[in-house]
Amino acid sequence: MSTIKDMTETKNWSGQTLVTADHMLFEAPRNKHFMTGSEVLKEAVKRCTVDASVSYPITPQSEAAHLIGELWAEGYVGVYFRGENEFGVMSEVAGCSMAGARTITTTSGPGTLRAMENFAQWSGTRIPCQLILMARGINSPLTIQPDNLEVSYMLETGCMIWYAENVQELFDMSIAAFIVAEKPDVHVPIVTVVDGFFVSHTRESVMLPEDDIALFPYEPYKSPLPPIDSETPPGRFLRDPFVMKSNYISYATHASWQWEVRSAVERSRPYAEHFLNGLVHITGNEDAEIAFVTCGTASHQAKEGQRELEKLGIKSKVIKLRTIRPFPKKELLAALEGVKYAFVPEFNVVGWLEKEVKTALYGKSDTEVVGGPRVAGGMSLPAEAIIQEVMEKINPVKGA
Amino acid sequence: MANQGPTYYSPYPTAVYEGVITPPEGKALLLTDVVDEEIAMREIAKVMLTSENATIFPGPQVLYGYNEEAKKKAKLIKEMAEVLNSKMIPMYDYRPKYPKIDAEVEINPNHPNLTIWHNNIKAAIFIGVHCHYANVALKIVRAETDCYTVAICGLSGHEDAMATLRDQHSSELEKFIKIAKEVKAELGK
Numbered sequence: 001m002s003t004i005k006d007m008t009e010t011k012n013w014s015g016q017t018l019v020t021a022d023h024m025l026f027e028a029p030r031n032k033h034f035m036t037g038s039e040v041l042k043e044a045v046k047r048c049t050v051d052a053s054v055s056y057p058i059t060p061q062s063e064a065a066h067l068i069g070e071l072w073a074e075g076y077v078g079v080y081f082r083g084e085n086e087f088g089v090m091s092e093v094a095g096c097s098m099a100g101a102r103t104i105t106t107t108s109g110p111g112t113l114r115a116m117e118n119f120a121q122w123s124g125t126r127i128p129c130q131l132i133l134m135a136r137g138i139n140s141p142l143t144i145q146p147d148n149l150e151v152s153y154m155l156e157t158g159c160m161i162w163y164a165e166n167v168q169e170l171f172d173m174s175i176a177a178f179i180v181a182e183k184p185d186v187h188v189p190i191v192t193v194v195d196g197f198f199v200s201h202t203r204e205s206v207m208l209p210e211d212d213i214a215l216f217p218y219e220p221y222k223s224p225l226p227p228i229d230s231e232t233p234p235g236r237f238l239r240d241p242f243v244m245k246s247n248y249i250s251y252a253t254h255a256s257w258q259w260e261v262r263s264a265v266e267r268s269r270p271y272a273e274h275f276l277n278g279l280v281h282i283t284g285n286e287d288a289e290i291a292f293v294t295c296g297t298a299s300h301q302a303k304e305g306q307r308e309l310e311k312l313g314i315k316s317k318v319i320k321l322r323t324i325r326p327f328p329k330k331e332l333l334a335a336l337e338g339v340k341y342a343f344v345p346e347f348n349v350v351g352w353l354e355k356e357v358k359t360a361l362y363g364k365s366d367t368e369v370v371g372g373p374r375v376a377g378g379m380s381l382p383a384e385a386i387i388q389e390v391m392e393k394i395n396p397v398k399g400a
Numbered sequence: 401m402a403n404q405g406p407t408y409y410s411p412y413p414t415a416v417y418e419g420v421i422t423p424p425e426g427k428a429l430l431l432t433d434v435v436d437e438e439i440a441m442r443e444i445a446k447v448m449l450t451s452e453n454a455t456i457f458p459g460p461q462v463l464y465g466y467n468e469e470a471k472k473k474a475k476l477i478k479e480m481a482e483v484l485n486s487k488m489i490p491m492y493d494y495r496p497k498y499p500k501i502d503a504e505v506e507i508n509p510n511h512p513n514l515t516i517w518h519n520n521i522k523a524a525i526f527i528g529v530h531c532h533y534a535n536v537a538l539k540i541v542r543a544e545t546d547c548y549t550v551a552i553c554g555l556s557g558h559e560d561a562m563a564t565l566r567d568q569h570s571s572e573l574e575k576f577i578k579i580a581k582e583v584k585a586e587l588g589k
Contacts, residue, residue: 267416
């Protein structure tokens, strides 16, 4: 089994050459592969010098957690174990990360909700762990189909949230995510979301660097909170939780602490801009009066809709949000300048992204936000549905 | 840093929500402006030398000698206090104090305003405090007092301080002391 003692200044415990994230993501030569999202996540974790991973590999979710377990067996991941359930997993992830380990786990759907209390605890303790959220429906009724309603539950946990459209983005984002989350002035958990099944189970072309390189290890002593370490005073965060002595603290402490966590998320912007090449990506006609504001695989479908509309002589553009927390408000406002209608296609029934967009635009933009089309519970989102939504809006008499 | 001084009874708004974030590498932050490190050092020295009851708050990372850098920094901070004519009140740890803090002898991140009020401190340097606790304290100080806060940070700096220096190790502290001596001579203090 791998141990930290096997690490040198240039090689990690599995003999991979240590490189910066810039080298890994922007400079290292890449080769083409054909993989599912789960398989590509394994490849990303393999290149991240991950100290610990905890899983509750419930079936059917994705095989991502199982594949990270294979990495442990192959000597690429320091520690790997199974929790009693998702709440246990996320608690154990917190323990690993507080102790200074680069830690990752995956979950989805009901598992996310079972573990919910932990996510706010993660951010409150400023741990830089990563959760890969392969979004699927939540109960009831039980569904194992893709649906991203669960993301709405994560929005105010104090975690960063990035959203990948496809397998390639999942690979690149999940590597950059560790580096951004571990920046000392950020240092909050990061949730990297993909739409389950559409990405986790679908095989796509993906460009990967060689697997003989890996990220430099996490440096826990550059943390904004002391890591758990009995040799280094005053590592007593857990023994003296100040909320337990609330009679003896300033009334402002909790408020200040909460704002500090949210401030940390905002401080991630310049780092995310660098690694993600901007917080939004725009495709289509720059000067279009019709836009689609999207995240995840809805972006892919909207791009198809945009191409079909172009054939009908209707200009449009797709504004893909790559981060949800921090929310790219400034970038969205700039992208919507001159846009008459912004459609927000989503894979859920509540329209959480529409609400986010409306909040960001309120009082600052004349663009009318149209929530839809929406599908849920595993439905696909065909371009025809998107075109119909647009035609009914811009041509209400004739419709589609 | 956004606004200096009390913001009513609430620690809001935090500087980040006013569009101010930590300075880029090689730079410092003076209120809302990103400036060269040396300009910030001169301003910090001036404020410390001209404010009532200027105080340095050294935190655990320089109070406990768990590595050579910490010991070196601790000696330099003592020298810094002499040059700046300032007092020192330590932040020994981050625990809320039971049954109440002795504001004469220590400061605590959960109620830093008590120490500042009690000692009538008008300018202060936070140094060696873990970033999260420094940020929690700085927001409260800004909300509850009129103290000019300075954060000298070994990592990325603190936008909720009125002035912040980042990546400050012993060599940078030596540079700051040298500049502070020059400012002191200029002011005739």
